[in-house]
Amino acid sequence: MTGGTERRGSPALPGVLTAAETAATAAGIAAVQRPDGAIPWFAGHHLDPWDHVEAAMALDTAGEHERAAAAYDWLAHHQNADGSWHAAYADGDAARPTDLAAESNFCAYPAVGVLHHYLATGDEAFRRRMWPVVRAATEFVLALQRDGGQLGWRRDPDGTAVPDALLTGSASGYHALRCALALAELAGEPQPDWELAAGRLAHAVRRHPERFLDKSGYSMDWYYPVLSGAVTGPEAAARLAARWDEFVVPGLGARCVSTNPWVTGGESAELALALWVAGAPERAAEMLRWMGHLRAPDGLYWTGYVYADDAIWPAERTTWTAGAVLLAVAALTGHGPTRTVFGGTGLPPGLEPDCCR
Known part of the structure; x- marks a missing residue:
């Protein structure tokens, strides 16, 4: 796996975004x-490491590589001695933490962004500079594995x-751990313990819902x-089909919570990406078309819409x-780095324990 400068302007997706709208x-x-x-959620709000990385990756898809690199340098400069980051930092003084806890999926996710940026730019100096950051963060995360x-x-x-575990957080952590393993290979520093940890984590996500809090x-x-x-092939398609009617509101997008009349932009866009991962690009594009009603004139997106009340809520446009x-x-x-990082076919899968194969 090698990086290279990805020539990228402002792509257009018919019915979703024109090139000008993407820009x-x-x-x-x-x-x-x-x-x-x-990169805070919005001006005047806090920053968290996971959403900061999501926004930085988006900048790379648009060719804003210097801005994305600055976002990762911010992480490097504010990493704690134990490899973690705090759960939230104030806007206006982004080095000041407002939540002193450290969440496992927040600390794992920078590995995804670092690999994405390297694949987009081929910047070897960046990769070498960020590898110790990713290595320390991954060790912190795996110290929390049950x-x-x-x-x-x-x-x-x-x-x-x-000790309580979240399914979404652990699934995100699995994705990040695979990206960390890819970076380890690039650094010439194999991490067999990480491979075993990734296999155990994937097995828990696929087969043991009882190990997670019920969300x-x-x-x-x-x-x-x-x-x-973590879940692929026919099993992925079946999983998405099983609860589609609970979570999807045709023409509007995806609910955040199955019982609430509220569709949210983040969940709708992430579901679109999951559909692409599962081999359903047409449905993914349709989901993005449906959530177009959340787009604001400045090009950002409202967080959500309560359709029972015909009301935008909350009244915020978030970078993530x-x-x-x-x-x-x-x-x-067809953005190569994004397809590699989320498609996963070129990422190390981890080693599933013999008892679980």
């Missing part, structure tokens, strides 16, 4: 980015490891095992929602 969305994210590289393979949710400010009413727990690459849209569009329009 406007990237510009909307860039307008929120701070001079130090931090005996059943799942990732403990977080480490509290007093150092206590919370089955949330759509992320439905589609994230597919988006992460726009980021998810651009990543889904990038996959559908």
Whole structure:
């Protein structure tokens, strides 16, 4: 796996975004980015490491490589001594944490963005600079892995490891661990323990829902095992079909929670990306068309829409929602780094334990 400069303008996806609209969305994210590289949810709001990376990856899909690199440098400069990042940082003083806990999926996800940026740019100096950052973060995350393979949710400010695990977070962690393994290969530093950890984690996500807190009413727990690459092939298609009518509102997008009359842009765009991963690009494009009603004039996207009340709620336009849209569009329009990182066929799968094969 090698990186290379990906020549990328502003792709168009018929019925979803024109080239000018794609460029406007990237510009909307860039307008929120701070001079130090931090990308908060929106101006005046906090930053969290996971959504910061999602927005940075979107900038790379639009060719904004310097801005994306600045976002990753922000992470490198603010990593804690134990390899973690805090769960939230204030806007206006983005180095000041407002939530001192460290969440496993937040700390794992930079590996996805670092690999994505390297594949988009071929920047060897960047890869070498960020590899120790990813290595330390991955070790922090795997220290929270439970005996059943799942990732403990977080480490509290007093150092206590919370044993409860979230399915979405663990699925995201599996995706990140595969990207970390790819970076280890590029660095010439094989990590056999990580391979075993990835296999155990994938098995927990695929086969042991009882090892996770019950959040089955949330759509992320439905589609994230597919988006992460833990559930693939016919099993992925069957998983998405099984609860489609619970979570999808035709013409509007995907619900965040199955019981609430509320569709959300982030979940709709991520579901579109999961559909692409599962080999259903037409349905993915349709999902993106449906959520077009959330697009604002500045190119960003409203977080959600309560259709029972015909009301935008909350009244915020988040960089991570726009980021998810651009990543889904990038996959559908053939952006190589995005397809590699989310398609997963070139990523190390991990080693599943003998008892679980």
